[in-house]
Amino acid sequence: MTLLPARDQTLVNPSPDLLDGQLCAALCLQMTEDPVAVLDAHWGEDWAETLAEQELLDEFMTWLEERWQTLGHALDQELLRHDPDALPLAETLPWATERAHEPRSQLEIPVGAREWACGFLEQSSMRGKPSSDEQELLDVVAALLLDDGAALRAYLQKAYDRPQDISASTLVDDALFAAQDLRQLKS
Secondary structure: OOOEEOOOOOEEOOOHHHHHHHHHHHHHOOOOOOHHHHHHHHHOOOHHHHHHHOOOHHHHHHHHHHHHHHHHHHOOHHHHHHOOOOOHHHHHOHHHHHHHHOOOOOOOOOHHHHHHHHHHHHHHHOOOOOOHHHHHHHHHHHHHHOOOOHHHHHHHHHHOOOHHHOOHHHHHHHHHHHHHHHHHHOO
């Protein structure tokens, strides 16, 4: 990914997974119809100048529009209503499609999933106080950021009937379902 200016004007190299999380949250919570607004909110309005100086603006804008369309299609409300047990969002996120092939300890969350959750929660926090239903779903996403320790064990005890049977894959799937459910709440 290219270097973008942070709000404090230092350069950051955001991961595509972080950006995917931000874009997903904007779509799920219907915060904007323009992916550029998401970038403006996180990097200020000068981010495009930085990319133009690197001669990467056109390439980045093509990528951004393609990601926005792909994520938007996966979060299409009609599609989600038609098959509420499907997880089309997982098919659009590289870390989600690759995770089945990576051996992990039972609760080791993939780095891409953590980045995605971070971006999702950053973007959703820009919206103000969530409703209780929204907060419950955001907590499921936030579980991807918990380290394998007391906080995670407390969350598992609260959220699951059989916490000892829960794996990282279950937490990831539940977070993606929560994102899709947030989209449905906004319909």
